[in-house]
């Protein structure tokens with residue numbers, strides 16, 4: 139296989155002071171992202187959803203196979219079908235399937251088996267991970283789709299749209315409702331819209347680990 143190479147275009151080298159400023163304002167923006175569970179029914183134009191999904195599609199992926207598919211749903215009937223199926227799974231989860239340890243972990247978030255936002259929010263984006271695609275087997279599928287979903291959440295947040303990463307387990311019902319093939323695995327159901335008036339978030343979710351806990355630097359070894 140021969141690999142054709144083209145010049146790197148669009149690359150911008152910044153002075154270090156600008157880099158620090160840009161990172162500081164990006165950190166500011168991202169620190170304000172919150173998972174919300176109370177959505178307004180205010181419509182969001184389809185074009186914005188398309189643009190955000192284009193951003194997601196720029197993610198790196200194993201062998202550039204781009205093993206993702208996004209189903210963007212605003213149709214009320216489909217949203218109702220998803221809510222009914224999700225609540226059925228969530229009832230089984232909260233009242234039996236979930237371990238005590240898992241329920242304890244969810245307790246500070248105050249979540250339960252009721253998912254009204256699946257009908258209230260203007261958009262649901264079902265993200266599917268493709269085990270196989272046009273190019274045959276896909277590689278690092280979970281990692282790639284996770285990265286694309288992260289970019290999608292970031293893009294939506296950057297324009298003031300709230301999201302909830304929802305994972306009713308199992309999510310196989312999504313494949314059927316969205317008409318996707320069985321070579322695809324439902325990855326997450328992203329709920330998208332504006333926060334409802336007076337929307338509250340769990341204070342627990344504001345606690346993020348400090349840098350010292352999430353990073354280890356290996357720099358030059360101290361001289362003996």
Ligand SMILES: Cc1cc2nc3c(=O)[nH]c(=O)nc-3n(C[C@H](O)[C@H](O)[C@H](O)COP(=O)(O)O)c2cc1C
Nearest residue numbers: 171172173174175247249302303304305306326343
């Ligand atoms: C993979 C994944 C699955 C999640 N599933 C759910 C879910 O099913 N229901 C829910 O209410 N929140 C879900 N969340 C949201 C988390 O609870 C939330 O991200 C966490 O509490 C931190 O809050 P923050 O997003 O506001 O920082 C999920 C998040 C991730 C990354």
